[in-house]
Amino acid sequence: MSSLLEVRDLEVKFGLRSGDITAIDGVSFELDPGERMGLVGESGAGKSVTGFAIINLISKPGYISRGSIHFEGKEISAYPPDKMRTIRGNRISMIFQDPMMTLNPVYTIGFQMIETLKAHRDISKSQARAIALEKLKLVQMPSPEKRLAQYPHELSGGMRQRIIIAISLLADPAIIIADEPTTALDVTIQAEIMDLLQELCENEKMGLMLITHDLGVVSQVTEKIAVMYAGKIIEYGPTETVVHHPVHPYTIGLIGSIPGSIEPGKDLRQIPGMMPTLTNIPPGCAFNPRCELAADICTRQTPVLEEKQNGIMAACHMK
Amino acid sequence: MKTKLQQFKESYFLYSFRRDMVAMASFVVLVIFLGIAFAAPWISPMNPYDSANIDIMNSEIPPMWMDGGSKEFPLGTDNQGRDMLSTMFYGLRTSIIIGLGAVAIQAAIGIVLGLMAGYLGGKTDAILMRLADIQFSFPYLMVAIFMSAIFQVVFGAGSFEQLAIPLLTIIIGLSNWPMFARTIRASVMGEKNKEYVEAARVIGLPQRIIMFRHILPNALTSVMVISTIQVANAVMSEAALSFLGLGMPVTKPSLGSLIRAGQEYFFSGSWWITVLPGLWLVLFVLVINLLGDWLRDVLNPKLYKG
Amino acid sequence: MTTNHTPLLRVQDVVKHFDISGGFLDQLRFKGGIHLEKTTVKAVNNVSLFVNKGETLSVVGESGCGKSTLARLILGLYRPNSGKIFYDGQRIDTLTHEQWLPYRRKMQMIFQDPYASLNPRKTVRQTLEEPLRFHNPKMTAQEARDKVDFVMEQVGVDPAWIARHPHEFSGGQRQRISIARGLILDPDFIVADEPVSALDVSIQAQILNLLMDLREKHDLTYLFITHDLSVVHHISSRVAVLYLGTLCELASANDLFNEPRHPYTRALLSAIPKVGEKKAKHIKLKGEVPTPVKLPSGCVFHNRCVYARERCKKEFPRLIELSNSTFVSCHGVEEGWPMD
Ligand SMILES: Nc1ncnc2c1ncn2[C@@H]1O[C@H](COP(=O)(O)OP(=O)(O)OP(=O)(O)O)[C@@H](O)[C@H]1O
Ligand SMILES: Nc1ncnc2c1ncn2[C@@H]1O[C@H](COP(=O)(O)OP(=O)(O)O)[C@@H](O)[C@H]1O
Ligand code: SF4
Ligand code: SF4
Ligand SMILES: [Mg+2]
Ligand SMILES: [Mg+2]
Numbered sequence: 001m002s003s004l005l006e007v008r009d010l011e012v013k014f015g016l017r018s019g020d021i022t023a024i025d026g027v028s029f030e031l032d033p034g035e036r037m038g039l040v041g042e043s044g045a046g047k048s049v050t051g052f053a054i055i056n057l058i059s060k061p062g063y064i065s066r067g068s069i070h071f072e073g074k075e076i077s078a079y080p081p082d083k084m085r086t087i088r089g090n091r092i093s094m095i096f097q098d099p100m101m102t103l104n105p106v107y108t109i110g111f112q113m114i115e116t117l118k119a120h121r122d123i124s125k126s127q128a129r130a131i132a133l134e135k136l137k138l139v140q141m142p143s144p145e146k147r148l149a150q151y152p153h154e155l156s157g158g159m160r161q162r163i164i165i166a167i168s169l170l171a172d173p174a175i176i177i178a179d180e181p182t183t184a185l186d187v188t189i190q191a192e193i194m195d196l197l198q199e200l201c202e203n204e205k206m207g208l209m210l211i212t213h214d215l216g217v218v219s220q221v222t223e224k225i226a227v228m229y230a231g232k233i234i235e236y237g238p239t240e241t242v243v244h245h246p247v248h249p250y251t252i253g254l255i256g257s258i259p260g261s262i263e264p265g266k267d268l269r270q271i272p273g274m275m276p277t278l279t280n281i282p283p284g285c286a287f288n289p290r291c292e293l294a295a296d297i298c299t300r301q302t303p304v305l306e307e308k309q310n311g312i313m314a315a316c317h318m319k
Numbered sequence: 320m321k322t323k324l325q326q327f328k329e330s331y332f333l334y335s336f337r338r339d340m341v342a343m344a345s346f347v348v349l350v351i352f353l354g355i356a357f358a359a360p361w362i363s364p365m366n367p368y369d370s371a372n373i374d375i376m377n378s379e380i381p382p383m384w385m386d387g388g389s390k391e392f393p394l395g396t397d398n399q400g401r402d403m404l405s406t407m408f409y410g411l412r413t414s415i416i417i418g419l420g421a422v423a424i425q426a427a428i429g430i431v432l433g434l435m436a437g438y439l440g441g442k443t444d445a446i447l448m449r450l451a452d453i454q455f456s457f458p459y460l461m462v463a464i465f466m467s468a469i470f471q472v473v474f475g476a477g478s479f480e481q482l483a484i485p486l487l488t489i490i491i492g493l494s495n496w497p498m499f500a501r502t503i504r505a506s507v508m509g510e511k512n513k514e515y516v517e518a519a520r521v522i523g524l525p526q527r528i529i530m531f532r533h534i535l536p537n538a539l540t541s542v543m544v545i546s547t548i549q550v551a552n553a554v555m556s557e558a559a560l561s562f563l564g565l566g567m568p569v570t571k572p573s574l575g576s577l578i579r580a581g582q583e584y585f586f587s588g589s590w591w592i593t594v595l596p597g598l599w600l601v602l603f604v605l606v607i608n609l610l611g612d613w614l615r616d617v618l619n620p621k622l623y624k625g
Numbered sequence: 626m627t628t629n630h631t632p633l634l635r636v637q638d639v640v641k642h643f644d645i646s647g648g649f650l651d652q653l654r655f656k657g658g659i660h661l662e663k664t665t666v667k668a669v670n671n672v673s674l675f676v677n678k679g680e681t682l683s684v685v686g687e688s689g690c691g692k693s694t695l696a697r698l699i700l701g702l703y704r705p706n707s708g709k710i711f712y713d714g715q716r717i718d719t720l721t722h723e724q725w726l727p728y729r730r731k732m733q734m735i736f737q738d739p740y741a742s743l744n745p746r747k748t749v750r751q752t753l754e755e756p757l758r759f760h761n762p763k764m765t766a767q768e769a770r771d772k773v774d775f776v777m778e779q780v781g782v783d784p785a786w787i788a789r790h791p792h793e794f795s796g797g798q799r800q801r802i803s804i805a806r807g808l809i810l811d812p813d814f815i816v817a818d819e820p821v822s823a824l825d826v827s828i829q830a831q832i833l834n835l836l837m838d839l840r841e842k843h844d845l846t847y848l849f850i851t852h853d854l855s856v857v858h859h860i861s862s863r864v865a866v867l868y869l870g871t872l873c874e875l876a877s878a879n880d881l882f883n884e885p886r887h888p889y890t891r892a893l894l895s896a897i898p899k900v901g902e903k904k905a906k907h908i909k910l911k912g913e914v915p916t917p918v919k920l921p922s923g924c925v926f927h928n929r930c931v932y933a934r935e936r937c938k939k940e941f942p943r944l945i946e947l948s949n950s951t952f953v954s955c956h957g958v959e960e961g962w963p964m965d
Contacts, residue, residue, distance in 0.1 A: 042825040186687035191896035216898030257830035259859035514742035523729035
C-alpha cells in the first residue's frame with residue numbers, strides 16, 4: 001500500500017425507522033500525495049457522505065458498516081473520536097460549501113485561527129499569530145494583518161472562503177477535502193478560488209479531494225475523476241480521458257447534458273428520468289431504468305467497477 | 320393514490336406520537352377530560368345547579384374512603400351539600416367552555432390582525448403592533464378585573480349570573496389576542512417572501528385571496544402550538560378570576576369558584592372541598608401543556624440538510 | 626435606445642432603490658452633527674433594454690446585481706423609482722391592480738426555487754386551476770380540467786398525478802409544474818428567473834429542452850435570467866450583462882460570446898469553466914465587488930477594471946450603440962483605448 005489515502009469497499013448506512021438504507025455502497029479509490037481528485041455526481045449521489053466518512057464525521061443515524069480507510073499507513077476507519085481528532089483538521093482538513101459552517105460569527109478571524117492552532121499544537125500566542133499571518137498570505141488575502149481583527153460578517157463570500165482555506169492549511173494537512181467549495185460563489189470568484197487550490201496543491205504537495213456537481217470545474221482542476229451514482233462509483237479514471245472519452249452511459253449522458261457541449265439552440269442530450277432515491281434502488285445496475293443500452297442482464301446482475309479502456313474503470317455490462 | 324387515512328397512518332406525526340409515552344398518556348387523559356365535560360349532565364350522579372337536589376343536611380361529608388364517608392357521595396360533598404364529583408364534572412365543563420370560547424375569540428382577532436400586519440407591513444404593521452404592545456403591557460388579569468367589574472356594575476349582580484359564561488369568555492378572549500397576532504405575524508413575514516406568493520401576485524389574484532387562501536393556511540401550524548397552551552392559560556385565567564370572586568358565581572361553579580368556595584373550610588378540616596377541584600384543574604392544565612410541548616417539537620423537526 | 630419597430634417589451638432608464646434604513650433609531654447618526662441618514666440599496670440603476678417578439682433575451686450577472694429585481698419590476702411586483710416600462714407599446718409601470726389584469730394573462734413568470742414556488746398546501750389541480758378560474762370566471766369545470774390536463778401533458782407531468790401535493794414530487798417535476806402554471810393562461814411573454822439554477826445537470830438539461838420546445842410550440846418570448854453563462858449561450862438570441870444594477874453590454878449571443886466588448890463581460894466569459902478544456906488563463910479582476918449601498922462614482926466597475934483611467938472615476942459611461950446593434954457602456958470602448 002503506497003498511496004497516501006486508500007479507501008476500499010467502503011459502505012455507509014443510515015439506520016432509519018423503516019430499516020437501514022445504504023448511502024454508500026462499496027466505494028474504493030486512492031489518492032497520492034499532491035494528487036487532485038474530483039468526486040462528481042448529482043445531488044444525493046453520496047459525494048458528501050463519502051467525504052464525511054473519511055474523517056468519520058457522519059451524523060447520528062449513519063455509520064460505516066464495512067470497508068477500510070487507510071491513511072498514511074494506518075487504518076483509521078475505526079478510530080475512536082479522540083484519536084480521530086489527531087487526524088481531522090490536522091492531517092486531513094475539510095472545506096465546506098457554506099463558510100459560516102466553519103466560522104463563528106461572534107469571534108474575530110484572528111482569534112479563531114489562533115485558537116485552532118493552539119488546540120492542535122503547543123505554541124505561544126505570538127507564534128500562532130505569525131503562522132496565521134503566513135497562511136493568510138499563502139491564500140493571497142489582501143492586507144492580511146487587517147483581516148485578523150475583522151469579524152466574518154465584514155467579509156465578502158469569496159474572502160470568507162479564502163479564510164476557510166487558510167484555516168484548513170494551519171496544520172499543514174496532507175489532504176484537503178473540499179465539499180462544493182465554490183458552489184455559493186460567483187464565477188469570477190470561483191475561478192480565483194480554484195486557481196488558489198490548484199496552486200496550493202502543487203506547491204505544498206497536498207492531496208485534494210474536490211467534491212462538486214460541476215463537471216466543468218472538475219475537468220479544469222483535477223487529474224482524476226470518480227463519478228458517483230446512487231451510492232456507487234460508476235466510472236473512475238484520468239480526468240482527460242473520462243471527459244473526452246467517457247465509457248459509462250451515465251457519464252456520457254451527464255456530459256451531454258451540459259449546455260456548451262452541443263451547438264447552441266439544439267436540444268441537449270438529456271438523460272430521461274431521475275436518480276432513484278436510496279429506498280428504492282432498482283435491482284441490478286441502478287442506472288438501468290434510464291439507460292439506452294440496458295439489456296436483460298442489467299436488471300439481474302449488478303455490474304462491478306472494472307478496467308475498460310485507456311485506464312478507465314467503469315461499472316457497466318455492455319461496455 | 321393513497322387515501323388520506325393511509326397518508327395519516329404513515330405520517331411522521333403519528334409515528335412520533337406513538338413513540339412518545341408522555342404524549343400518548345396526556346392525550347388519553349385529555350380525551351377523558353373532554354368526554355367528562357361533554358357528558359357531565361348525563362354521567363354526574365346529581366345536577367348541582369338544581370337546588371331541588373341539594374340537601375343542606377348533607378354538607379361537608381368527607382370522601383367515601385374516610386371516616387364518615389358515604390357511598391352516595393364518592394368524593395364527599397361541599398359546604399352546601401352538593402356532591403363533589405358532580406360539581407367537579409360540571410365545573411370542568413364550564414371551565415372548558417369558557418377556555419375554548421376565549422381562545423376562539425383570541426385566535427380570530429389575533430389571526431386577522433397579525434395577518435394584516437405581517438402581509439401589508441409598513442404603517443398598518445406599525446399601528447397594529449403598537450396596539451398589541453399596549454395591550455401586552457397591561458397585565459391581562461388587570462384588564463380582565465377591570466372589565467368584569469364594569470360588566471358587573473352595568474348589568475347588575477343578578478343578571479351577571481345569567482351572562483357570566485359569555486361575559487367571561489369575551490373578557491378573557493379580548494385580553495390575550497396579541498399572543499396570536501405576534502405569532503401569526505412572524506410566520507406570515509416568513510411566508511410572504513416565498514415565491515409561491517409572488518406567483519399568486521403575477522397571476523393577478525387580489526390581496527385578500529392571497530392573504531387568506533395562500534398565506535394563512537401555511538402560517539397556521541405555528542398557531543396550533545400556542546392554541547393548546549392558550550386554552551390552558553384561559554382556563555387558568557378563568558380560575559383566577561373566579562377565585563377572586565369576579566368570575567363564575569358559586570351557584571354555577573367553575574373549577575375556580577369551587578376552589579374559592581372551599582378555601583374557607585380548608586382549616587376547619589374539610590380540605591377536600593378545595594383540594595380536589597384544585598388537583599382536577601392542575602391535572603387538566605398539565606396534560607394540555609404536555610401535549611402542547613410535544614406538538615411544538617413535532618412541528619419543528621430538524622430536517623436533514625446535505 | 627431606439628429600434629425601428631415596436632419591441633414586445635421596452636425598459637427605459639429604470640431605477641429601483643430599496644430603503645433599508647429601518648426605524649428612527651437606526652437612521653440616527655452622530656458623526657458630523659446629529660442627523661438622520663437613510664440607507665438605500667441601489668439595486669437597479671438606469672437600465673434600458675428591449676425584447677423583440679419571439680426572441681430570448683438573457684440577463685446575466687453575478688448574484689445581487691439586480692437581475693431578480695429587474696424581473697419583478699417588469700412584472701409590476703415592484704414599482705420603479707423612475708423610468709418607464711412598455712409592453713407592446715403600452716406603458717405598464719403606472720397601472721393599477723385592475724388595469725394590470727389583462728397583462729397578467731400575457732406576461733407570466735417562472736421561478737428559481739422549485740421548493741418555494743408551489744404552495745405546499747395546494748394540490749397540483751388547485752395550483753393550475755386557480756389562474757384559469759380567476760381569469761375566466763365563465764369556464765366550466767370540464768373545460769378547466771381539460772386545459773389543465775393538456776398543459777400538464779405538455780410539460781411532461783402525468784395528468785394522473787393531478788391530486789397530489791408538491792411534496793410528493795421531485796425538484797425537476799416541481800419545476801415542470803411551475804412551468805405549467807406559467808403556461809396555463811397562454812401567455813406571450815415569460816420571465817424566467819433562474820429556472821434551472823437549483824436543478825441537477827441531467828434534470829437541468831430536461832428543463833432547458835422543455836423550455837426551448839415550448840418556445841417553438843407556443844411562439845413564446847422569454848426574458849431569461851441566469852448567472853450560468855453556458856446556459857445563456859445555449860438558449861438565448863441576445864444577452865444583457867448587468868453589473869451592480871447597471872447595464873454593461875447588450876448584444877446578440879453570438880457577438881457577445883465571440884467578441885465581448887465590455888471589460889467586465891470579458892472577465893466573466895473567461896471565468897466559465899468548460900468541460901474538457903484545460904484551463905485558459907482567466908482575466909483576474911482587482912479588488913472586491915462593492916456593495917450596492919455605496920456605488921462607486923463614475924463607471925461602477927472602475928475599482929476592478931484593469932483599463933480604468935481618470936475619466937472612469939468621474940463620469941458615468943453612457944450606453945452607446947456599436948455597428949452591429951451591440952450596446953456597450955464603457956469609456957474605453959467608446960474612445961477606442963487599447964484593450965487586449
Ligand atoms: N443523516 C442522514 N439520514 C438519512 N439519509 C441521509 C443522511 N445523510 C445523508 N443521507 C442520504 O445519503 C445520500 C447521499 O447524500 P450526500 O449528502 O452524500 O449527497 P451528495 O452527493 O453530497 O449530494 P449534494 O450534491 O446534494 O450535496 C442521500 O440520498 C441522502 O439523502
Ligand atoms: N425587497 C428588497 N429590499 C431590500 N433590498 C433588496 C430587495 N430586493 C433586492 N434587494 C437588494 O437589491 C440587490 C439586487 O438584488 P436581486 O435583484 O435579487 O439580485 P440578483 O437576482 O441579481 O441576484 C441586492 O443587493 C439585494 O440585496
Ligand atoms: S450495466 Fe446496463 S443499465 Fe447499467 S449502465 Fe451499463 S448498459 Fe446501462
Ligand atoms: S468605463 Fe472605464 S472603468 Fe468602466 S469598464 Fe470601461 S474602461 Fe473600465
Ligand atoms: Mg453534498
Ligand atoms: Mg436572483
